[in-house]
Structures are given as structure tokens and as C-alpha cells.
Amino acid sequence: AQSVAQPEDQVNVAEGNPLTVKCTYSVSGNPYLFWYVQYPNRGLQFLLKYITGDNLVKGSYGFEAEFNKSQTSFHLKKPSALVSDSALYFCAVRDGNTGFQKLVFGTGTRLLVSP
């Protein structure tokens, strides 16, 4: 069975500094990896995904993520944080094998960007 770990409940960063939100995963087959963002009292919004190809994936709002197969990680990054990036971030994984596969979500990491 697949699983996702987001080891940090909260990440604090000053505006203008780079940010990293960590995610590690476990799947038996090929991983399909996703990042979502949630603002207060809203649904989750898709940021980016890795299915295959380049290990560095670029997504919405200037975010990117690096797939590292040997470390089974998919960390979310942004070169320069904005106060408006403050939100709850979820990493998710599904097994790329055939057949119906549900997404498994991490517990979320709250990002707080201070002015």
C-alpha cells in the first residue's frame, strides 16, 4: 500500500526567502505524485504533478517540485516566498500500476510566510 509523509506540521519563512515543504512517499510501483494547496475554508487546488519525465516539475504560482527516486522524495519549492503563499499544503501519491488507484494524501504542512 502507498503512503505519504510530510514531516513538518508547519514551515515558517520570511517573505523573499526560498521555501521548501518536504514530502516523502512509499509505493510498490511507479509513483504518480501531486501537490495541492488549501486556503482557509476552501477546497484543495492543484499545484503540480509528476507522472514521468524530467525530475524537476514546474507548477502554478511559481512553485516547483523535485522528484528524487533514490530518496523517495518530492519536495515542494519556491525561490522567493510571498505572504500570499501562506496556506496548507498537501502532498499526495498514487501507484502508477494499472487498475483503479486512489490518491493517498499526507497530513498537510502549514506554510507561514512573514512580511
Next chain:
Amino acid sequence: DGGITQSPKYLFRKEGQNVTLSCEQNLNHDAMYWYRQDPGQGLRLIYYSQIVNDFQKGDIAEGYSVSREKKESFPLTVTSAQKNPTAFYLCASSILNSGYTFGSGTRLTVV
């Protein structure tokens, strides 16, 4: 525009009452899902459906029921058997084995 619509945005339930949360999508997605989110918590899967007229229990199905009579609709009923229903409920849909599209959520409060 295509998307998922959840209604109502806020819902209040009295003790012992059943309430139904609506979820409608016009994305032509096959699969639909219901999640519960408690304050400061992650997502917990309640029910999911891969195709019309078929659905499966998730991790926390007790006290909830669903139906999938149409591809576009996947309503969730919170029954009186659910002893702690106050939470934020999220509906999602997907093409099989793709990412999910989420609705904007329904906040349910017991009064």
C-alpha cells in the same frame, strides 16, 4: 466552466437529524470521492465511487451513506449514527488514475 459544485457552503444539523450534502460535477469524470477534514487535520476518505451505481467505503464510512445514481452527482448523507459530524466536508472527482479536482467544501456544524 467545468468544475465541482458543493452545496450548501454552511449547514447546521440538530442532534438526531439526517442531513444531505450535495456534490455535482460537469467534468465528465468517472470517479468521485468524499473526504472529511477536521480542524488542523488532514483528509480522511469517507466513500468513493468509480462508476455509476457503485461505491465503496473509505476509512471512516460509519454514520455516513452515499448514492451514485448519475455520473454527475454523488450526494453524502450524514446520519444520526454519526456522533461527531462537525467538520469540513470535501467532494472531489477524477478521471480514473489522474489527479483530483475538488469542490469548495461544506462546513457542517451540530447545533
